[in-house]
Amino acid sequence: MSRLVGAVRQFGPVTIGLTVLGLASFAFLSVSGRALGPAELAPLATLWVLVNALGPALFHPLEQEVGRAVAARAAAGVGARPVVTRAAILALGMCVTLAAVLALARRPVSDAVFAGHDLLVLALALGVSGLAAEHLTRGAFAGSGQFGRYGAQLALDGVLRIGSAAVLATLGVAMAGPYGVLLGLAPVIAVACTVGRLGVALEPGPPQGWRSLGTSIGWLTLGAIAGQFVVNAAPVAATIIAGSDQAGRAGVFISVLVLARIPLFLFAAIQASFLPGLAALAALDDYDGFRRRVRTVVLLVGAVGLAGVAVLSAVGPWLVTLVYGAEFETTRGTLWPLATASGLFMIASALAQSLVSLRAYRTSAIGWAIGAVVFLGCLAVPLPLEARIGGAFMLASLASTVVLGLFLQHRIAPVQRRTGNPVRAQDTAGGVSRWS
Numbered sequence: 001m002s003r004l005v006g007a008v009r010q011f012g013p014v015t016i017g018l019t020v021l022g023l024a025s026f027a028f029l030s031v032s033g034r035a036l037g038p039a040e041l042a043p044l045a046t047l048w049v050l051v052n053a054l055g056p057a058l059f060h061p062l063e064q065e066v067g068r069a070v071a072a073r074a075a076a077g078v079g080a081r082p083v084v085t086r087a088a089i090l091a092l093g094m095c096v097t098l099a100a101v102l103a104l105a106r107r108p109v110s111d112a113v114f115a116g117h118d119l120l121v122l123a124l125a126l127g128v129s130g131l132a133a134e135h136l137t138r139g140a141f142a143g144s145g146q147f148g149r150y151g152a153q154l155a156l157d158g159v160l161r162i163g164s165a166a167v168l169a170t171l172g173v174a175m176a177g178p179y180g181v182l183l184g185l186a187p188v189i190a191v192a193c194t195v196g197r198l199g200v201a202l203e204p205g206p207p208q209g210w211r212s213l214g215t216s217i218g219w220l221t222l223g224a225i226a227g228q229f230v231v232n233a234a235p236v237a238a239t240i241i242a243g244s245d246q247a248g249r250a251g252v253f254i255s256v257l258v259l260a261r262i263p264l265f266l267f268a269a270i271q272a273s274f275l276p277g278l279a280a281l282a283a284l285d286d287y288d289g290f291r292r293r294v295r296t297v298v299l300l301v302g303a304v305g306l307a308g309v310a311v312l313s314a315v316g317p318w319l320v321t322l323v324y325g326a327e328f329e330t331t332r333g334t335l336w337p338l339a340t341a342s343g344l345f346m347i348a349s350a351l352a353q354s355l356v357s358l359r360a361y362r363t364s365a366i367g368w369a370i371g372a373v374v375f376l377g378c379l380a381v382p383l384p385l386e387a388r389i390g391g392a393f394m395l396a397s398l399a400s401t402v403v404l405g406l407f408l409q410h411r412i413a414p415v416q417r418r419t420g421n422p423v424r425a426q427d428t429a430g431g432v433s434r435w436s
Contacts, residue, residue, distance in 0.1 A: 013147045018154055021157055024159060025052075028162050028183065033045075035165075038249075043113070044179050046235055051128060058094055070084070070142075084136070094132065098125065106118065137153065141153075144201055235253075256334060263307075263308040263343065294351075298347055298350050305340075306343060316330070333386075344397035348401040355367075355404065364407075375395075375396035
């Protein structure tokens with residue numbers, strides 16, 4: 001019972017925050033779609049996807065490493081300021097680089113990705129910088145056990161997103177630019193309101209080497225970028241392939257894709273609740289416990305994915321019209337591949353996190369990279385817009401799921417034969433188990 005209460009205290013606020021953020025993000029696009037219409041919504045929806053792709057891809061690995069390091073130093077009774085400082089320098093460098101690239105390529109990015117809306121290029125820079133600050137502070141929150149503030153930041157970000165869209169819609173604003181700028185400012189304001197005192201994360205402590213920090217974050221970032229490409233390349237591809245003559249059609253497809261991805265928000269809560277224990281089980285060489293945890297997570301997210309496919313296959317077209325308006329018409333043939341792809345992506349994510357818990361950073365990145373290559377290859381198939389991109393997303397997710405599953409099986413099978421069940425074989429000097 002005490003373990004259950006502890007888990008609820010840790011992950012309950014995070015789950016609530018993720019739920020608020022997910023629902024508010026979805027509501028942001030729903031309100032914006034009704035105010036703007038399909039053609040004007042398309043570049044805004046593309047911005048929404050890019051911000052939510054680049055932010056986690058670039059900075060979630062930073063959050064993971066900061067959280068781990070802060071927690072380890074707190075347990076040892078020393079401060080983590082050197083870790084947080086160097087992580088902040090890395091984040092700042094990436095943000096400045098991205099801003100410089102966007103400034104230099106403003107016109108081609110605006111024309112090719114955002115249908116000529118220059119403000120959305122600025123909004124992209126703002127949004128990614130805000131998410132950099134969010135992930136950095138969330139790492140400090142998690143490492144120091146401040147899960148309430150972690151969840152509060154998530155929830156506040158979501159409230160600001162839907163609140164800004166509601167205000168603009170009420171004022172009758174019918175241009176995508178202002179919606180995008182306020183979307184980009186939401187995480188910046190959320191950090192400013194929640195950062196406060198970071199405790200042990202800002203207390204002096206032993207120095208942190210660049211090499212140890214950079215190596216782990218480097219592989220984690222490569223894997224995150226490839227994974228985010230698999231799940232988020234579809235709307236960008238739809239915008240580029242459709243062109244100006246099919247902007248409305250692309251807007252409908254992107255809106256449908258957002259609806260099909262709703263289970264991914266639920267998966268984020270599942271991931272926060274179940275996967276952290278994998279690293280502890282791996283450190284103890286508990287083969288049966290590790291495999292049971294992986295099986296539980298895979299079955300759970302698979303059930304969520306199947307439910308999503310069932311719902312969208314049954315009432316998907318009606319649901320799209322209900323949410324976005326009568327102009328947004330689609331078919332079940334467009335919906336079910338997207339829902340299937342989302343389910344497969346969740347399973348692939350669970351497998352990838354399992355590999356990461358075994359310190360198999362490289363194989364995790366390779367699995368996602370193969371999925372990205374499959375996506376690009378499928379775009380060459382001459383099919384209608386919806387079938388081409390929906391099929392590419394589905395086959396890319398399937399490829400990553402299969403490859404990551406094979407990598408994981410290859411990783412744990414020798415351990416089962418060598419160590420049995422369970423065996424404690426951790427190298428206490430180096431912290432390396434036989435899984436590594």
